[in-house]
Amino acid sequence: MRRTGTVTRLGIYLYLLYKVPAWKRKLLRQPEHTDEELRPLHDRAANAILAAATSMRGVMIKMCQAMATRADVFPPEFVERLKECHDSVPPKPWPVVKAALERELGQPIDAVFSEFSETPIASASLAQVHIARLKSGREVAVKVQYPDIEDIFRTDLRNMERGVRAYEWFDPQPLPLLPLIKELTEHVGYEIDFRREARSGARVREMFAKNPRIWIPEVLEEHSTGRILVMEKVSGIKITEKAQLLEHGIDPEDVVQDLMSVYVQMILGAGFFQADPHPGNLMVTPDGRLIVLDFGLSKELPEGFGMGLFELMFSMMTFNEASMMRAFKELGFASKTGDDGTFLLIARRMISRSDSGAFEGEFTEEMTDELFDAIREDPVVDVPSDFVLVGRVFSFLSGIAHTLGGRANVLQAMGAGGSRG
Amino acid sequence: MSVATESAPDRLTFTPQELLESGSYEEPLIAGGVRCHGGFDSTGAYRSPRMVHRGPAIDAWKSQLARDGHGLIEISKALMPPQYPNVDQAKLLLRNGVRDPIVRALTIISIVEGFGAVIRDVKVPDLGEWVVESVEGTALAHLDKGLFEAHARDESGYREEGGHKQMWEAARDTALENPKIPGDVLMRMMGGGGGGQRGKAERPFPQLDPTLERMLTMMARVCIVEVFAEGTFDWGERVLSDGEVSAAPDAAGGMVRNIRADENPHVEYLRTGLSEMRARTIRTVDGKTIAGETVIDGLLHGMLHEMTRSRPRDQREDLRESLGEAMKVASNPKALLEEFDALESVWTPPETTGFEPSTEAA
Ligand SMILES: Nc1ncnc2c1ncn2[C@@H]1O[C@H](COP(=O)(O)OP(=O)(O)OP(=O)(O)O)[C@@H](O)[C@H]1O
Ligand SMILES: [Fe+2]
Ligand SMILES: [Fe+2]
Numbered sequence: 001m002r003r004t005g006t007v008t009r010l011g012i013y014l015y016l017l018y019k020v021p022a023w024k025r026k027l028l029r030q031p032e033h034t035d036e037e038l039r040p041l042h043d044r045a046a047n048a049i050l051a052a053a054t055s056m057r058g059v060m061i062k063m064c065q066a067m068a069t070r071a072d073v074f075p076p077e078f079v080e081r082l083k084e085c086h087d088s089v090p091p092k093p094w095p096v097v098k099a100a101l102e103r104e105l106g107q108p109i110d111a112v113f114s115e116f117s118e119t120p121i122a123s124a125s126l127a128q129v130h131i132a133r134l135k136s137g138r139e140v141a142v143k144v145q146y147p148d149i150e151d152i153f154r155t156d157l158r159n160m161e162r163g164v165r166a167y168e169w170f171d172p173q174p175l176p177l178l179p180l181i182k183e184l185t186e187h188v189g190y191e192i193d194f195r196r197e198a199r200s201g202a203r204v205r206e207m208f209a210k211n212p213r214i215w216i217p218e219v220l221e222e223h224s225t226g227r228i229l230v231m232e233k234v235s236g237i238k239i240t241e242k243a244q245l246l247e248h249g250i251d252p253e254d255v256v257q258d259l260m261s262v263y264v265q266m267i268l269g270a271g272f273f274q275a276d277p278h279p280g281n282l283m284v285t286p287d288g289r290l291i292v293l294d295f296g297l298s299k300e301l302p303e304g305f306g307m308g309l310f311e312l313m314f315s316m317m318t319f320n321e322a323s324m325m326r327a328f329k330e331l332g333f334a335s336k337t338g339d340d341g342t343f344l345l346i347a348r349r350m351i352s353r354s355d356s357g358a359f360e361g362e363f364t365e366e367m368t369d370e371l372f373d374a375i376r377e378d379p380v381v382d383v384p385s386d387f388v389l390v391g392r393v394f395s396f397l398s399g400i401a402h403t404l405g406g407r408a409n410v411l412q413a414m415g416a417g418g419s420r421g
Numbered sequence: 422m423s424v425a426t427e428s429a430p431d432r433l434t435f436t437p438q439e440l441l442e443s444g445s446y447e448e449p450l451i452a453g454g455v456r457c458h459g460g461f462d463s464t465g466a467y468r469s470p471r472m473v474h475r476g477p478a479i480d481a482w483k484s485q486l487a488r489d490g491h492g493l494i495e496i497s498k499a500l501m502p503p504q505y506p507n508v509d510q511a512k513l514l515l516r517n518g519v520r521d522p523i524v525r526a527l528t529i530i531s532i533v534e535g536f537g538a539v540i541r542d543v544k545v546p547d548l549g550e551w552v553v554e555s556v557e558g559t560a561l562a563h564l565d566k567g568l569f570e571a572h573a574r575d576e577s578g579y580r581e582e583g584g585h586k587q588m589w590e591a592a593r594d595t596a597l598e599n600p601k602i603p604g605d606v607l608m609r610m611m612g613g614g615g616g617g618q619r620g621k622a623e624r625p626f627p628q629l630d631p632t633l634e635r636m637l638t639m640m641a642r643v644c645i646v647e648v649f650a651e652g653t654f655d656w657g658e659r660v661l662s663d664g665e666v667s668a669a670p671d672a673a674g675g676m677v678r679n680i681r682a683d684e685n686p687h688v689e690y691l692r693t694g695l696s697e698m699r700a701r702t703i704r705t706v707d708g709k710t711i712a713g714e715t716v717i718d719g720l721l722h723g724m725l726h727e728m729t730r731s732r733p734r735d736q737r738e739d740l741r742e743s744l745g746e747a748m749k750v751a752s753n754p755k756a757l758l759e760e761f762d763a764l765e766s767v768w769t770p771p772e773t774t775g776f777e778p779s780t781e782a783a
Contacts (some may be wrong), residue, residue: 049487073757146775166720210613262613265608265611268605268607268611269605269608269613270608270610271604303604305603305606306605306607307606310607314535314577314586317538317577318538318577318578318579318580318584319579319580320579320580320581320583321580321581322455322581339638360542411527411536411539412539414536414607414610414611415536415610415612416536418537
């Protein structure tokens with residue numbers, strides 16, 4: 001099969017890319033490569049992966065995106081390059097989409113919709129989105145999964161797993177890629193299951209039912225399947241378009257406040273969250289309501305995670321190292337050497353990257369990068385993947401907040417600062 | 422004693438280090454295995470932290486204010502909304518094994534105390550620029566030079582030393598024997614998905630420098646919260662020191678008493694500072710002036726009026742929302758609810774706050 005061939009070639013290319021220079025050095029009895037020297041290699045590797053992914057679309061793109069979320073494992077050059085995987089996917093031709101739709105609906109399109117726009121408004125890695133009108137007259141957005149995605153998903157994963165096993169067999173000190181693949185597989189699996197996405201969206205929608213400033217589009221269950229989502233159509237200004245927000249008389253600081261309040265309530269309050277706050281998934285209506293889209297990657301956090309995270313932030317704010325250690329353990333950090341002092345070193349490195357030299361409640365991108373660097377450079381600490389995911393979310397939010405001229409202060413969003421009297 | 426002479430009553434200027442100085446204790450305060458601030462003297466009496474100079478300093482600033490013929494603002498205790506559930510209701514719940522509402526309330530108190538740390542982030546503008554009269558040798562001149570920092574450390578702890586957050590946790594855990602913390606504590610504290618009001622309300626005094634306005638608003642709010650906390654803490658002390666519902670009446674009750682002692686200087690420096698501002702003239706951004714009294718009384722009146730109404734209502738609604746669920750653990754939830762309701766006390770906020778814009782200066 002063509003896909004298998006592409007992955008195999010990519011695997012061999014990557015292997016040789018890193019190994020040949022290392023063998024050379026060994027033969028010539030030169031010291032090992034430094035990080036600095038490896039940088040161009042990372043760059044070439046990322047390019048190769050990106051090229052393969054774009055030619056193969058679908059799952060490989062998702063995998064790239066997922067890899068781009070693991071700055072704690074992969075080098076920065078890699079992560080930066082792989083981030084480009086977003087949204088750069090050409091749409092599928094209409095006949096293909098139409099056939100998929102009708103197969104899922106079990107009836108012709110015009111039995112359900114009175115209008116259906118053949119050109120999608122967005123096409124992403126796993127699905128594309130069309131605007132349509134139900135026979136009832138209601139305007140909707142229809143997210144249609146690419147027809148063959150499940151099969152592709154399985155083939156790609158099998159190939160990738162094989163590739164990794166082969167690599168582990170060759171390499172005397174392999175990167176622990178297998179567990180990572182397992183986790184990425186799990187995440188991509190979530191995103192392919194549109195029923196799950198519908199349930200997750202409904203759960204978060206319920207969470208904010210009483211908040212008139214938050215709008216989460218309703219999924220119309222009766223027309224949705226595991227591969228199609230028919231949703232209330234929303235429209236708004238992309239959250240990072242500060243000038244447009246201002247033009248509509250919306251205070252960007254209010255937007256930051258709502259954004260933070262939503263994520264803090266999901267993560268620290270409810271323990272269930274939409275883990276994908278990239279600007280494509282966040283909009284603001286002209287009257288200032290925040291729209292949150294795309295619940296494909298939503299996750300349940302273990303019990304006590306929110307409290308543990310709060311305690312970690314609180315102890316960082318008060319420089320209380322004993323409670324920092326307690327909080328790290330509560331969150332599931334484990335030291336492979338038995339020396340918990342390593343946690344403190346990580347915390348100190350993070351704090352040192354904050355603007356004021358003290359932690360005031362915001363996980364900035366710099367701090368999160370520092371955290372991931374620390375973990376990668378000194379892999380003696382097992383970091384719970386939930387923490388990585390949450391850290392990434394907060395660093396995303398910090399980026400958006402800074403774009404809007406605000407700050408993503410988690411403690412403040414929880415109510416510190418007296419907003420609750 | 423050298424300490425006493427250094428802090429002679431006529432001294433009005435202090436360094437930040439002095440205002441943060443705790444001196445030494447005969448015995449430290451250990452709560453729930455955590456070293457906390459403060460400690461005990463040779464007579465066994467509790468001594469609050471950071472009070473070697475801060476206490477005498479506040480007294481000196483207060484005397485100066487009186488010498489200059491200015492009043493000290495007083496927030497009437499009658500304005501203090503009662504805690505919901507009240508002491509009898511809380512004990513009833515605990516006696517019947519309904520612990521979640523009380524554990525949740527105590528946990529939220531500990532977290533809110535910890536959040537007190539953000540007072541250190543309050544920006545203080547150049548007062549020389551915005552206040553007509555000198556502020557030298559006043560509490561106002563020491564806000565960002567030790568007072569806010571001391572307050573922040575009292576509430577949230579600092580480095581290895583726990584503060585009120587840890588002390589409340591210890592009181593809860595000794596009295597109720599390490600109860601399971603309900604999973605919804607943070608969600609409930611954050612208003613449970615409801616919108617809440619946006620932090621940014623209308624500016625009460627738009628003619629002021631925004632930084633000054635924010636600082637005074639924060640001081641007024643925290644001052645009121647600290648006064649109202651008296652009621653909450655009294656409730657906590659009475660519930661946790663009752664041997665019928667508390668496993669450690671002496672230790673837990675005593676811990677809350679220590680916390681209450683520490684709160685005293687907070688109320689005192691804040692009301693001193695606000696009174697000093699009230700006795701002065703403030704420059705506006707458009708080059709005019711406004712009487713400090715107008716600003717301070719205006720802020721206090723607005724907040725007191727709002728909080729005496731919203732707070733009891735919010736607290737009651739909050740509790741009752743999940744009371745039915747929490748009572749399911751009782752043997753006869755229906756009878757328990759009836760008994761609970763029979764213990765309810767009614768409270769209506771006083772008509773006046775004492776800071777009405779029209780009233781003459783006190
Ligand atoms: N209910 C809706 N109303 C209007 N537009 C929508 C709606 N849902 C999705 N869209 C549009 O379609 C785009 C892609 O949707 P969505 O993010 O759900 O897909 P995705 O495949 O998960 O994409 P990605 O993984 O790249 O975020 C959104 O960025 C938005 O522009
Ligand atoms: Fe306190
Ligand atoms: Fe206090």
